Amino acid sequence: MSVLVYTESENGKFKKNAFEVASYATEVAKQMGTTATAVSFNATDKESLGEYGVSKVINISDDTLSTFNAKAYANSIKQVVEKEDAKVIILSSSTDTKFLAPLLSGYLKAGYIPNVVAAPESTTPFVVKRTAFSNKGFALSEINTDIKIVGVSNNAFGIAENKIEASVEDFSASVSDADFGIKSIEIDKVVGKATIADADIVVSGGRGLKGPENWGLIEDLAEVLGAATACSKPVSDLGWRPHGEHVGQTGKPVASNLYIAIGISGAIQHLAGVSSSKVKVVINNDPEAPFFKAADYGIVGDAFEVVPQLTEKLKEFKAQNA
Numbered sequence: 053m054s055v056l057v058y059t060e061s062e063n064g065k066f067k068k069n070a071f072e073v074a075s076y077a078t079e080v081a082k083q084m085g086t087t088a089t090a091v092s093f094n095a096t097d098k099e100s101l102g103e104y105g106v107s108k109v110i111n112i113s114d115d116t117l118s119t120f121n122a123k124a125y126a127n128s129i130k131q132v133v134e135k136e137d138a139k140v141i142i143l144s145s146s147t148d149t150k151f152l153a154p155l156l157s158g159y160l161k162a163g164y165i166p167n168v169v170a171a172p173e174s175t176t177p178f179v180v181k182r183t184a185f186s187n188k189g190f191a192l193s194e195i196n197t198d199i200k201i202v203g204v205s206n207n208a209f210g211i212a213e214n215k216i217e218a219s220v221e222d223f224s225a226s227v228s229d230a231d232f233g234i235k236s237i238e239i240d241k242v243v244g245k246a247t248i249a250d251a252d253i254v255v256s257g258g259r260g261l262k263g264p265e266n267w268g269l270i271e272d273l274a275e276v277l278g279a280a281t282a283c284s285k286p287v288s289d290l291g292w293r294p295h296g297e298h299v300g301q302t303g304k305p306v307a308s309n310l311y312i313a314i315g316i317s318g319a320i321q322h323l324a325g326v327s328s329s330k331v332k333v334v335i336n337n338d339p340e341a342p343f344f345k346a347a348d349y350g351i352v353g354d355a356f357e358v359v360p361q362l363t364e365k366l367k368e369f370k371a372q373n374a
């Protein structure tokens with residue numbers, strides 16, 4: 053019996069959240085007196101997971117699984133779970149796992165808890181702390197099914213180095229046409245230096261920016277900070293920015309160390325997706341904007357005056373400290 057962790061990769065390279073869930077799985081395995089095994093798809097840097105305490109990496113190398121497909125991935129992971137007799141499955145709370153985890157839960161008749169923010173309180177019974185009420189509170193939840201699935205929030209547990217030698221095993225999963233009933237035919241991917249899921253800093257713009265022609269303000273600030281850019285839902289609905297940048301309840305979740313919201317009112321649906329960010333800075337010209345209540349730091353002012361000054365000051369600071 054081992055703890056199995058699904059480590060996400062893109063173009064063969066593990067995503068940042070893979071190292072966080074690997075660290076988390078190692079901690080759970082330690083608590084349970086067992087080892088952590090990872091399952092990956094078409095990964096190239098498999099041994100690197102040993103840095104985070106994973107003792108075995110099972111890699112499924114299959115061209116038909118080169119892009120994420122919830123059903124085919126869930127079916128493949130199920131086969132690895134059965135082969136390894138895994139009783140606890142760890143995954144990130146990413147956009148992909150929103151689709152994958154419920155399927156896996158159904159296939160394995162396993163209890164699934166997403167948005168977990170800390171190592172288990174106990175493993176017998178299996179109790180974890182997760183966010184609740186759109187990130188406004190926490191809940192302690194117990195999973196009492198034979199197989200348990202835990203979705204870990206990004207940046208909640210962190211990456212912990214725990215170097216060991218990881219063995220690597222190839223596995224051929226059996227997938228059929230029925231697993232590909234739904235296929236991605238086009239992927240609208242944000243092109244930039246940092247992705248929203250992996251970025252430590254996210255700079256996000258709302259309807260207060262007035263139009264797409266003003267997005268240079270957001271991009272300049274993001275560039276100086278090495279941040280990813282994001283936006284509110286209406287901004288992507290209006291076509292000012294690609295849908296891949298929309299964050300919130302119906303968009304991508306953000307759990308960065310710093311989230312800078314510019315010209316965003318702070319509607320509950322927006323806050324639901326960004327409130328896991330550690331520090332929130334709000335720039336808005338309306339002192340009554342609801343976002344200020346959720347902010348750690350706020351600047352009441354016109355974005356068109358405040359943001360260029362902030363960008364210039366940060367550039368000066370970086371030049372002085374280079």
Ligand SMILES: Cc1cc2nc3c(=O)[nH]c(=O)nc-3n(C[C@H](O)[C@H](O)[C@H](O)COP(=O)(O)OP(=O)(O)OC[C@H]3O[C@@H](n4cnc5c(N)ncnc54)[C@H](O)[C@@H]3O)c2cc1C
Nearest residue numbers: 258259260284285300301302315316317321322337338355
């Ligand atoms: C089912 C459902 C799901 C939804 N999901 C999401 C979601 O996932 N993500 C999301 O973002 N929204 C979502 N929404 C929409 C949400 O309710 C809000 O309408 C939306 O977040 C508002 O976007 P905004 O803050 O950019 O625009 P607005 O509400 O129009 O706010 C613009 C803000 O900019 C400020 N402003 C104006 N000019 C300036 C200036 N010059 N300088 C500084 N500030 C300025 C204003 O004071 C205002 O606070 C959802 C809604 C529904 C019903």
